[in-house]
Amino acid sequence: MIKDSREIKIKKSLRSRITDVDWDNLPFGKVFSDHMLVMDYKDGQWEDAEIMPFEDLQMHPATSAIHYGQSIFEGMKANKDEDGNVLIFRPHLNAKRFTESCERMCMPAIAEEVFVDLIKKVVDLDRDWIPNKPGYSLYIRPFMFATDDFIGIKPSDTYKFIIFTCPVGAYYTAPVNVKIEEYYTRAAQGGVGRAKTAGNYAASLYPAKLAQEQGFHQLIWTDAAEHKYIEESGTMNIVFEIDGKMVTPSEDMDTILRGVTKRSVVEIAKHWGITVEERKVTVEEVVNALREGRVTDAFGAGTAATIAQIAKIGFRDELFELPSIESRTTSNKIKTYLTDLKSGKIEDELNWLVEF
Ligand code: COI
Numbered sequence: 405m406i407k408d409s410r411e412i413k414i415k416k417s418l419r420s421r422i423t424d425v426d427w428d429n430l431p432f433g434k435v436f437s438d439h440m441l442v443m444d445y446k447d448g449q450w451e452d453a454e455i456m457p458f459e460d461l462q463m464h465p466a467t468s469a470i471h472y473g474q475s476i477f478e479g480m481k482a483n484k485d486e487d488g489n490v491l492i493f494r495p496h497l498n499a500k501r502f503t504e505s506c507e508r509m510c511m512p513a514i515a516e517e518v519f520v521d522l523i524k525k526v527v528d529l530d531r532d533w534i535p536n537k538p539g540y541s542l543y544i545r546p547f548m549f550a551t552d553d554f555i556g557i558k559p560s561d562t563y564k565f566i567i568f569t570c571p572v573g574a575y576y577t578a579p580v581n582v583k584i585e586e587y588y589t590r591a592a593q594g595g596v597g598r599a600k601t602a603g604n605y606a607a608s609l610y611p612a613k614l615a616q617e618q619g620f621h622q623l624i625w626t627d628a629a630e631h632k633y634i635e636e637s638g639t640m641n642i643v644f645e646i647d648g649k650m651v652t653p654s655e656d657m658d659t660i661l662r663g664v665t666k667r668s669v670v671e672i673a674k675h676w677g678i679t680v681e682e683r684k685v686t687v688e689e690v691v692n693a694l695r696e697g698r699v700t701d702a703f704g705a706g707t708a709a710t711i712a713q714i715a716k717i718g719f720r721d722e723l724f725e726l727p728s729i730e731s732r733t734t735s736n737k738i739k740t741y742l743t744d745l746k747s748g749k750i751e752d753e754l755n756w757l758v759e760f
């Protein structure tokens with residue numbers, strides 16, 4: 405059942421917490437704005453949404469999302485231009501991906517225009533929470549989870565959809581070191597790798613922890629069948645510059661999340677005349693190119709991570725140091741472009757921003 409546009413009830417918080425925030429020290433995902441939007445699904449339809457003060461949820465211990473993982477989410481960012489207009493980066497792409505996640509996880513969809521509209525409403529109410537500093541944003545987290553209090557495996561009949569927001573700084577504060585993973589897997593063909601569902605992140609924790617113990621920030625996941633092809637990096641998609649061409653795994657496979665930032669990187673690179681190859685990328689070709697010094701740039705692309713330049717790549721017992729960050733013409737240019745665009749400093753030539 406697709407949610408149509410309806411009235412939203414608004415209950416404002418009696419005291420804003422905004423003056424308690426240390427704006428010079430904003431850890432990612434730990435500071436929450438004053439309000440959240442909540443919308444319940446029952447009897448086959450979405451009820452009216454309500455915006456209310458950000459607060460704890462009360463849940464039945466048998467809430468099915470906790471036990472069986474019917475839970476999906478999105479992430480996007482809002483900034484302000486110098487006139488105070490709010491700019492949200494490509495929310496319609498997140499809305500589309502959310503619909504796809506709903507379908508894969510047997511959850512009720514929300515019409516994409518309604519999804520974007522609800523986001524605008526909650527961001528508008530907490531627009532003072534949008535940081536003004538370069539590289540900082542208001543991170544928007546819409547999510548949906550199954551709320552039936554029931555022990556048993558079936559799609560829930562009831563759901564909760566919530567949107568809250570957090571002012572954030574960088575997710576990665578420095579270039580990252582990543583390891584090509586050849587044993588553990590993030591997603592297998594036919595599984596839920598393309599859906600932005602909670603379990604994909606839970607499954608990545610243990611292998612990522614092992615890699616962190618070896619000094620890496622993240623893994624580069626490879627395909628589950630043969631560990632022959634590069635997929636993504638869990639918190640972000642991955643892009644290489646090899647022999648002067650941008651090379652990135654194609655998202656045609658259902659094991660890779662269709663990243664909004666990565667899509668934007670590909671589109672802007674093509675717009676600038678850079679050759680982009682979206683295709684199957686083998687571990688072998690990347691490792692050979694690393695050995696031969698033909699990888700001139702490599703970076704992760706994600707909403708939280710933005711453009712996370714990669715300093716080192718580990719593969720088995722080899723550790724490859726990539727060229728200096730200053731020499732990374734492509735990722736530096738894209739990073740600056742996206743930061744400037746999101747804060748309205750340059751023209752929105754590709755019509756990516758929703759402004760209000
Ligand atoms: C995002 O980029 O929005 C994500 O959900 C990834 C997570 C590392 C925060």
